[in-house]
Amino acid sequence: MNALIILYSYHHNNTEKIAKVIATSFNAEIKTPEQVDPNDISNFDFVGFGSGVYMGKLGKPLLELADKLPEVKDKKAFIFSTSGRAGKNATKFHQSLREKLTSKGFTIVGEFNCGGFDTYGLLKIGGGIQKGRPNEDDLKQAATFAKNIQNNQSTILYVE
Numbered sequence: 001m002n003a004l005i006i007l008y009s010y011h012h013n014n015t016e017k018i019a020k021v022i023a024t025s026f027n028a029e030i031k032t033p034e035q036v037d038p039n040d041i042s043n044f045d046f047v048g049f050g051s052g053v054y055m056g057k058l059g060k061p062l063l064e065l066a067d068k069l070p071e072v073k074d075k076k077a078f079i080f081s082t083s084g085r086a087g088k089n090a091t092k093f094h095q096s097l098r099e100k101l102t103s104k105g106f107t108i109v110g111e112f113n114c115g116g117f118d119t120y121g122l123l124k125i126g127g128g129i130q131k132g133r134p135n136e137d138d139l140k141q142a143a144t145f146a147k148n149i150q151n152n153q154s155t156i157l158y159v160e
């Protein structure tokens with residue numbers, strides 16, 4: 001069961017922490033969107049797409065890669081993110097990537113989100129929000145998420 005993790009994370013490398021846990025569980029390589037040849041996607045059973053949330057959306061390079069992907073069949077994808085507004089406030093952040101992947105024929109087998117330290121803009125003045133996140137509990141939940149998917153248990157987990 002091979003997997004590829006595609007990651008866009010730059011603000012505080014918050015999403016990278018989640019990506020590493022998931023990649024370890026799958027024994028998968030992590031690549032940036034720029035490192036991925038869209039035609040290589042067919043070599044993997046699972047493709048995980050991870051990013052911070054920027055202006056209400058996942059990272060632009062990830063969304064642009066999704067546009068370049070070929071049509072696929074029987075291919076499983078999952079989406080994970082970190083954001084300043086987490087939990088149930090975060091469900092809409094995955095929408096555009098979810099729609100792009102579904103239109104290419106991917107089956108979305110999981111979605112994960114948790115808080116990520118956020119010092120964007122004026123938030124910096126107050127020292128930021130979601131300090132210390134992702135925390136140990138978030139990482140544990142990410143590990144459970146990865147295991148569930150590997151066991152064919154579709155999982156949607158938005159950690160408050």
Ligand SMILES: Cc1cc2nc3c(=O)[nH]c(=O)nc-3n(C[C@H](O)[C@H](O)[C@H](O)COP(=O)(O)O)c2cc1C
Pocket residue numbers: 008009010011012013014015016051052053054055056057082083084085086115116117118119120
């Ligand atoms: C330019 C920018 C825009 C952001 N916009 C949002 C947003 O719209 N909603 C939100 O909840 N968090 C927002 N954030 C916070 C990030 O989603 C959060 O810090 C995330 O964990 C960053 O992930 P990263 O460290 O992997 O890049 C924004 C951060 C930056 C730098």
